[in-house]
Amino acid sequence: MNGSILLELERPENAGLGKSVKILEPVKTSLDASMQVSWADLIAVAGAEAVSICGGPQIPVRMGRLDALIADPEGELPAETFNALRLKENFSRKGFTTRELVVLSGAHTLGNKGFGNPLVFDNSYFKVLLRKPWTEIGNEMGSMTGLPSDRSLVDDEECLRWINYYANDQEKFFEDFISAYVKLVNSGVNWRTDAAKYSSM
Numbered sequence: 001m002n003g004s005i006l007l008e009l010e011r012p013e014n015a016g017l018g019k020s021v022k023i024l025e026p027v028k029t030s031l032d033a034s035m036q037v038s039w040a041d042l043i044a045v046a047g048a049e050a051v052s053i054c055g056g057p058q059i060p061v062r063m064g065r066l067d068a069l070i071a072d073p074e075g076e077l078p079a080e081t082f083n084a085l086r087l088k089e090n091f092s093r094k095g096f097t098t099r100e101l102v103v104l105s106g107a108h109t110l111g112n113k114g115f116g117n118p119l120v121f122d123n124s125y126f127k128v129l130l131r132k133p134w135t136e137i138g139n140e141m142g143s144m145t146g147l148p149s150d151r152s153l154v155d156d157e158e159c160l161r162w163i164n165y166y167a168n169d170q171e172k173f174f175e176d177f178i179s180a181y182v183k184l185v186n187s188g189v190n191w192r193t194d195a196a197k198y199s200s201m
């Protein structure tokens with residue numbers, strides 16, 4: 001979470017993110033007129049606000065991130081084709097548990113991946129994964145549900161345990177998502193020396 005995405009928009013794994021940046025550009029311009037805000041802070045807050053606006057929990061985001069001046073190394077993001085084992089290895093290298101991998105994947109309930117209402121943040125992601133609609137013969141819509149990496153989670157015993165847990169308890173999903181999101185947006189951050197005076201949003 002160092003704002004380096006602005007230098008990485010041409011990478012294949014970031015396809016489509018340019019549109020999101022364009023939406024945020026006028027917001028940043030407006031904010032900078034009164035107080036300089038880093039892209040890293042803006043992106044962290046925008047993600048939290050999107051979750052809240054769509055019915056999810058309110059997530060406190062600490063401010064004071066510095067933007068990177070150079071792009072991050074390539075190949076750091078997990079690919080859409082990764083199976084559960086490779087996803088777990090990728091997240092583990094970054095200090096995230098399997099439980100955190102699964103709960104953060106629940107954010108895919110938003111958008112057009114086929115996990116319930118694309119504009120509602122809830123635990124539909126986990127419920128749909130358990131149904132495995134992509135295995136239903138004749139279900140063309142089901143065949144388009146999720147990414148290969150999403151589907152792989154339900155075939156992993158450790159991930160399946162957490163999928164069941166969150167499918168049966170939306171409140172716990174929200175609670176754990178807050179913790180995992182805060183950990184995510186505080187990972188790899190270069191903080192301003194005066195970041196302590198910045199309040200959470």
